[in-house]
């Protein structure tokens with residue numbers, strides 16, 4: 502039996518039970534969505550409003566809350582607590598320059614389903630921050646400065662369905678980073694600095710459908726040991742440093758995965774027969790920008806075409822098949838990366854050009870100095886030998902020192 506189905510039934514039951522409490526839920530499907538967002542100037546504007554968030558009130562204007570971009574910096578305990586804050590369903594706190602969130606910052610927001618904290622300066626999180634968010638479904642922490650997800654960070658947000666941690670500075674995840682997130686369906690970890698993912702990291706995510714790990718620094722992963730991803734449909738591993746993706750195993754997501762993106766890695770081989778056998782539901786496969794040998798690629802693409810698996814190729818120059826670039830000879834693959842070489846060459850050229858440019862300026866300066874020295878010396882000689890009359894230069898000879906003579910002569914000769 503599928504856990505997800507059972508659990509969603511149970512969840513729905515509880516949600517129905519809790520409707521009486523979460524009044525906002527009763528009207529979530531009615532009315533104009535746009536009319537529900539209330540935009541405040543700043544936090545005092547929010548606290549001093551006399552219009553509540555309870556849909557049952559006559560003057561109800563909405564229970565989605567946003568703020569003009571501002572400078573909240575620290576969210577202290579009870580930061581958003583007002584007599585009516587329990588009725589708020591969505592809170593948009595992006596671009597608020599938030600640096601720190603104290604434990605209990607979101608107390609008295611029992612009905613909150615969406616919390617958007619993207620584009621702030623948050624460096625760390627603890628589970629206490631999310632106290633009381635018992636109905637949260639969507640949490641967006643993308644574009645912050647998180648370096649690490651500590652164990653149990655999300656222990657109080659167990660109802661989460663979507664978690665966005667993209668564009669942070671995550672280098673590692675703890676084994677229990679996603680502890681108890683049994684309802685999570687989307688996990689966006691793209692564009693971080695992950696080098697390593699422990700095999701048990703995703704163990705609790707039994708409902709996960711979309712896992713985005715693109716734009717990290719992963720060199721090796723063991724997806725065959727991600728034992729509980731029975732519902733995974735999309736796995737994006739593009740833009741990493743993977744040199745291997747071994748399809749010769751049984752995978753927990755073997756029956757469900759339909760999109761596998763391996764674009765822009767360092768793969769030289771991919772066992773397509775293993776793929777067809779062990780992940781048979783894949784219909785979209787990203788394989789561009791790897792290190793295929795053209796002959797291998799040709800075989801792979803033939804099999805893919807025969808099995809109705811679509812792939813995209815956009816490369817337009819160099820050796821390629823169907824727009825997927827490849828190497829004609831094995832030596833080229835193992836010699837340092839073509840791109841790397843051209844990059845190095847470009848850098849070198851740039852520096853060399855910079856150097857020659859500087860050298861030219863230096864030369865000109867030195868030449869000028871030399872010319873000046875020569876001219877001064879010449880004048881000195883002329884003066885010494887009293888040849889001014891010979892050259893027909895007039896002036897007060899006695900009252901002038903050498904320097905002003907030189908100057909005067911320079912002026913005249915010019």
Ligand SMILES: *[C@@H]1O[C@H](CO)[C@@H](O)[C@H](O)[C@H]1NC(C)=O
Pocket residue numbers: 542543544545546
């Ligand atoms: C907050 O917004 C209100 C309403 O626009 C304004 O009167 C007040 O000066 C603002 N306070 C701060 C600290 O910016």
Ligand SMILES: *[C@@H]1O[C@H](CO)[C@@H](O)[C@H](O)[C@H]1NC(C)=O
Pocket residue numbers: 628653656657
């Ligand atoms: C995790 O949260 C649950 C309740 O949500 C609590 O009972 C438990 O003590 C928490 N665990 C830790 C280690 O904080």
Ligand SMILES: *[C@@H]1O[C@H](CO)[C@@H](O)[C@H](O)[C@H]1NC(C)=O
Pocket residue numbers: 619641643663664665667687688689
């Ligand atoms: C974060 O990811 C979620 C789901 O993956 C998406 O809905 C949301 O738009 C993303 N946030 C941003 C700022 O793009």
Ligand SMILES: *[C@@H]1O[C@H](CO)[C@@H](O)[C@H](O)[C@H]1NC(C)=O
Pocket residue numbers: 643644665667668689691713
């Ligand atoms: C993942 O998050 C990023 C925001 O940083 C967003 O641009 C992207 O669309 C998200 N992906 C999905 C599939 O939601």
Ligand SMILES: *[C@@H]1O[C@H](CO)[C@@H](O)[C@H](O)[C@H]1NC(C)=O
Pocket residue numbers: 696697698699
């Ligand atoms: C990756 O993580 C595993 C277990 O957490 C550890 O044993 C291994 O040394 C790590 N590898 C790298 C390259 O950090």
Ligand SMILES: *[C@@H]1O[C@H](CO)[C@@H](O)[C@H](O)[C@H]1NC(C)=O
Pocket residue numbers: 756757758759782784
């Ligand atoms: C296989 O993938 C298709 C979409 O490509 C999806 O509709 C179908 O449910 C998947 N099969 C299973 C067993 O998940």
Ligand SMILES: *[C@@H]1O[C@H](CO)[C@@H](O)[C@H](O)[C@H]1NC(C)=O
Pocket residue numbers: 715739740760762763764765785786787
């Ligand atoms: C695979 O990843 C690449 C690079 O991140 C992206 O451009 C492409 O659209 C992705 N393909 C699919 C099918 O998701």
Ligand SMILES: *[C@@H]1O[C@H](CO)[C@@H](O)[C@H](O)[C@H]1NC(C)=O
Pocket residue numbers: 807808809
């Ligand atoms: C390939 O897909 C097309 C439609 O997308 C379908 O008509 C055809 O039967 C499929 N062929 C195989 C071999 O699955």
